[in-house]
Amino acid sequence: MNTYSTVLEAAETLTLSPDTIRRWEKKGLIKAKRSELNYRLFDMNELIRVQNKISGKHVGNNYKILKNAKKTNYKVIELFAGAGGTAIGFDNAGLKHTLLTDWDKNAVETLKTNRPKWNVIQGDIREINFKGIKADVVEGGFPCQTFSFAGKKLGFEDVRGTMFFELARCVKEVRPKVVMGENVRGLLKHDNGKTLKVILNVLIELGYNVAFKVLRAQYFDVPQKRERLIILAVRKDLNLPIFFPKEKDYTISIREALENCPDSIGQEYPKRKKEILKLVPPGGYWRDLPLELQKEYMMSSFYMGGGKTGMARRLSWDEPSLTLTCAPAQKQTERCHPEETRPLKVREYARIQTFPDDWNFSGSTCSQYKQIGNAVPTNLAYHIGRCIIGMLNKKFDPKTMEKATLVEPNFFKEQVSLL
DSSP, rough: SSSEEEHHHHHHTOOOHHHHHHHHHTTTSSSSETTTTOOOEEEEHHHHHHHHHHHHOOOOOOOOOOOOSSSOOOOEEEOOOOSSSHHHHHHHHHHHEEEEEEEEHHHHHHHHOTTTTTTESSOOOOGGOOOTOOOOEEEEOOOOOOOOBSSOOOOOOGGGGHHHHHHHHHHHHOOOOOEEEEEEEEGGTGGGGGHHHHHHHHHHHTTTEEEEEEEEEETOOSBBBEEEEEEEEEEEGTTTTOEEEESSOOOOOOHHHTTTTOOOOOOOOOOOHHHTTTTTTOOOGGGGOHHHHHHHHHHHGGGSSSTTTTTTTOOOTSOOOOOOOOOOOOGGGOBOOSSSSSBHHHHHHHHHHTTTTTTOOOSOOOHHHHHHSSSOHHHHHHHHHHHHHHHTTTTTOTTTTEEEOOOOGGGSSOOOBOO
């Protein structure tokens, strides 16, 4: 059997409809690459795995928290650390933290409770002095903000007052070998792409080569369809390469992730909402309800445009979860358990974000959901951390890494007005 086949060839071999394969691709269960004639080609081994999983023939459980036994001496400063998704992943990859910061008291309490030996600072990042601190890596998932100025050179001083400025200030004061920025995919188009352009320009101005890429978490041992924009930068004088993790050819389902999941606190549905959601099948949403119930549940949204596919949404056992938000029972982004009619519980949320079962969260139930929902999945961070170690060691692993294309400095010569 050829490794790659067109959708029609694959459908015939597996006795499936072409639409089924196209639907799997749309759901993010499989990937396609393009042929020289621009046909979509699918890996047959990948297709067979998905078919077996959906039909119940899948054997075994691929869910695990990734961890490398070998530690390095590379030190990390992490800004906007939250509940520790990136920090755990980096730690499991072999990196060491010299400093973590966040303003949220509950998130900081979470970090200190689970890792009492970590140096964690709670407070306003604008008041932290990074001078004199030595680190090989500076990392931060900064909030996305518009830069409100016009006709400037788009440099370091022009972004003062934003959270990205604080990341850039830390880079300027510490001069790490590697910088990582993390954000939502929407940063690509935020303010018509101008925000990302300024961010990359500032890193180049500070003396770094830069690359960026959107990573899809479901292909990095995370049972969740979650996309994150990752920016990596290396100091120009060190001549270091930039690597991004290479996507796997499998995904992990909710069924695998929630096997033997510890019980925990969680939100509950109001009586009427629960009665309606009981009628939604696994993987279904509001359109699977009778028409009158659609109108009752959706109210004015029923008559508005758009697919509204997150409303009255029940997750599917045999697929990765949809992107977790800061709360599992928001009307626009419902995350109902695949079988029981209730929102996902806190520990189920944590499993899907690949937090270890012994990582405990501080604060109220709402705060715990928020901390988990805002985090970078730890397994995704692990794969990025292994790439950063490879960059620092100048050691490329073609099985797990891809070489990045650097952003060209010429791209930023023209002035851009940010209104």
